[in-house]
Amino acid sequence: MNLTLDSIYKRLYAYFGPQYWWPGDSVFEVIVGAILTQNTNWLNVEKAIKNLKEAGLLLPRRLYNLPIRRLASFIKPAGYYNIKARRLKEFLDFLFKEYKGSLKIMSGISTPKLRQQLLSVNGIGPETADSILLYGFNRPIFVVDTYTKRIFSRHGFISEDVDYATVQNWLMKNLKKDVKLFNEYHALLVKLGKEYCLKRRPRCEICPLK
DNA sequence: GACCAGGCACATC
DNA sequence: GATGTGCATGGT
Numbered sequence: 001m002n003l004t005l006d007s008i009y010k011r012l013y014a015y016f017g018p019q020y021w022w023p024g025d026s027v028f029e030v031i032v033g034a035i036l037t038q039n040t041n042w043l044n045v046e047k048a049i050k051n052l053k054e055a056g057l058l059l060p061r062r063l064y065n066l067p068i069r070r071l072a073s074f075i076k077p078a079g080y081y082n083i084k085a086r087r088l089k090e091f092l093d094f095l096f097k098e099y100k101g102s103l104k105i106m107s108g109i110s111t112p113k114l115r116q117q118l119l120s121v122n123g124i125g126p127e128t129a130d131s132i133l134l135y136g137f138n139r140p141i142f143v144v145d146t147y148t149k150r151i152f153s154r155h156g157f158i159s160e161d162v163d164y165a166t167v168q169n170w171l172m173k174n175l176k177k178d179v180k181l182f183n184e185y186h187a188l189l190v191k192l193g194k195e196y197c198l199k200r201r202p203r204c205e206i207c208p209l210k
Numbered sequence: 211g212a213c214c215a216g217g218c219a220c221a222t223c
Numbered sequence: 224g225a226t227g228t229g230c231a232t233g234g235t
Contacts, residue, residue, distance in 0.1 A: 021216095033216095034216085035217095037215085037216050037217090038215095038216080038217040038218065039214095039215060039216085039217045039218080039230085040215055040216080040217085040231090040232080040233095041214080041215040041216085041232085041233070041234070042215080042216065043215090043233075043234070044215080044231095044232060044233055044234085045216090047232090047233085048232095076231085076232070077232060077233070078231090078232070078233095079215085079230080079231040079232040079233080080217095080218095080229090080230045080231055080232080081230090081231070081232080082230075082231090083218085083219090083229090083230055083231095084230090084231095087218085122218090122219075123217095123218065123219080124218085125217060125218050125219085126217090126218095127216075127217065127218090128216095128217070128218080131216075143216085145216050145217085146215090146216080146217085147216075148216095186216085187216090189216095190216055193216085194215090194216090
């Protein structure tokens, strides 16, 4: 079959079509979603975001002023709501301390510095930081997640226990650094993982990469 | 009822 | 430095 990174992308795109990521109306919504979706089904995240939206709270200033206990109650459907409320607050503290609460000012910062700053926020790890950079700020950064590792290791490109940075470097070295490509590629890997590579119910026999 | 989900920080050895 | 554990709801 001789799969390559490029041919895998082409196949997935031909099979699944565009994924229209990130689902969200604003940069802030992307950031909130990125934190809420940590180890969590997106459907649950949507419920939490809907709660915030309907309460008119999906704005940096509003969330910044909201008591953490109340924030936690709004995001309950997303699970881990206490720790995630704290993580959202940690980000907001950073946003207001560094950028006066302005995502617009924040968007003027270079990608390496922005990434470093995001990673310094307690509760934001590599995947969350890179999701924010790619889907929130349109920076050409490849987002690595469990599906990415699982799929590429299953197809023999990498071993399954490699660390985040190694996978990311490998991908970015071998692909055109293009926001649109990285956007769709990651989303398509998630789609493939969800539909065909579930841990207990692998359906490799009908995988579009077969 | 078991299993899983678009991680991360922290404890312990 | 590797390995284990808590965090928690809702869908399949």
